[in-house]
Amino acid sequence: DGGITQSPKYLFRKEGQNVTLSCEQNLNHDAMYWYRQDPGQGLRLIYYSQIVNDFQKGDIAEGYSVSREKKESFPLTVTSAQKNPTAFYLCASSVPGRANYGYTFGSGTRLTVV
């Protein structure tokens, strides 16, 4: 079955450490997205990418970085510059030219600072 795979499901980060969250999709979708979800708040866009080797900042990009070297993969790095990284991170993708479904989401990675 096609879908989006996020790993790991749980991740712990020490102060000053960079960590990378994986997102892989086999849906052949061009566009991919990273969102952050905090309790009581809506999903907030971190970065998105429309094609390979291109990505754009979202509303809360500071302290995060991404790459898009392959169509299937869109990893997110949470850097030490992100002061409050504890959150639930969601990766999504969408189909160009077919808006009916909005996004397809992965199952998320819960990041905790220890």
Add this chain to the structure above:
Amino acid sequence: EDQVTQSPEALRLQEGESSSLNCSYTVSGLRGLFWYRQDPGKGPEFLFTLYSAGEEKEKERLKATLTKKESFLHITAPKPEDSATYLCAVQVRVSGSARQLTFGSGTQLTVLP
């Protein structure tokens, strides 16, 4: 600035007690309104897309409606398995292949047996 507001934040219902969730929006150029269901610790799951005022979509016990300023998700005779957070999102921009959605903060629904 595009805004999406969902109410109530939390709703507790008895099994069989019908109710509605609200999603109000202020956006310029709505291209679609989406409803998602999210279970704890999981990613959102697509439910409905609505495009124009007056449109309605149904799926089992759920029915979504759309006006020019808000959308309702009606839940008829809910069951405990309907317990989840329901998210509303609006699509206001389409840039290349990217379709940007703005999300509300969700309504956490609990259905008691």
